[in-house]
Amino acid sequence: MATRNATTGILSEGKAAEREELIELLKKAYWMEIETVMSYIASSINPDGVRAQEIIESLQEDVQEELGHAQQFARRIKELYGVVPGSLEFAAEQSYLQPPEHQTDIVHVVKGVIEAETGAIEHYNRIIEFTDGLDFVTQDMVIAILHDEEGHRRLFEGYLREYEAEGLA
Ligand SMILES: [Fe+2]
Ligand SMILES: [Fe+2]
Numbered sequence: 001m002a003t004r005n006a007t008t009g010i011l012s013e014g015k016a017a018e019r020e021e022l023i024e025l026l027k028k029a030y031w032m033e034i035e036t037v038m039s040y041i042a043s044s045i046n047p048d049g050v051r052a053q054e055i056i057e058s059l060q061e062d063v064q065e066e067l068g069h070a071q072q073f074a075r076r077i078k079e080l081y082g083v084v085p086g087s088l089e090f091a092a093e094q095s096y097l098q099p100p101e102h103q104t105d106i107v108h109v110v111k112g113v114i115e116a117e118t119g120a121i122e123h124y125n126r127i128i129e130f131t132d133g134l135d136f137v138t139q140d141m142v143i144a145i146l147h148d149e150e151g152h153r154r155l156f157e158g159y160l161r162e163y164e165a166e167g168l169a
Contacts, residue, residue, distance in 0.1 A: 031089075
């Protein structure tokens with residue numbers, strides 16, 4: 001007995017073009033998460049100094065969260081009949097999260113994290129708008145991830161405020 005394709009929703013044949021476009025947006029999100037994992041591993045280990053500890057602990061936690069996000073994006077790509085890309089397709093973009101000249105330069109790390117989270121927030125808002133009325137499952141998933149990123153950004157904005165108050169940023 002032949003199986004039947006979905007007749008409505010993002011998995012239907014009529015939505016093939018939209019699905020392709022969405023998969024590309026999800027692949028970009030997947031790579032952003034992967035690069036964030038790399039940058040946060042380095043940034044949670046490199047910093048030196050008494051004031052680095054809070055940042056180190058925050059980023060250690062975030063590594064696990066961002067990895068979880070990458071896995072969610074990957075799973076959704078497959079559910080939409082896409083293929084999770086191989087590592088050769090990866091291209092790094094996070095110039096702002098490279099190790100600072102001095103390992104005690106915490107402000108550099110804090111600003112880099114805010115930049116990364118802001119980029120994620122912008123891209124995920126775009127996916128949420130693209131999926132509106134088209135794919136509520138992806139939309140729901142990305143809304144939850146966006147919530148995490150907004151929390152990350154707010155936490156690091158709080159760290160930056162302290163440095164700004166002391167004239168260090
Ligand atoms: Fe993330
Ligand atoms: Fe994040």
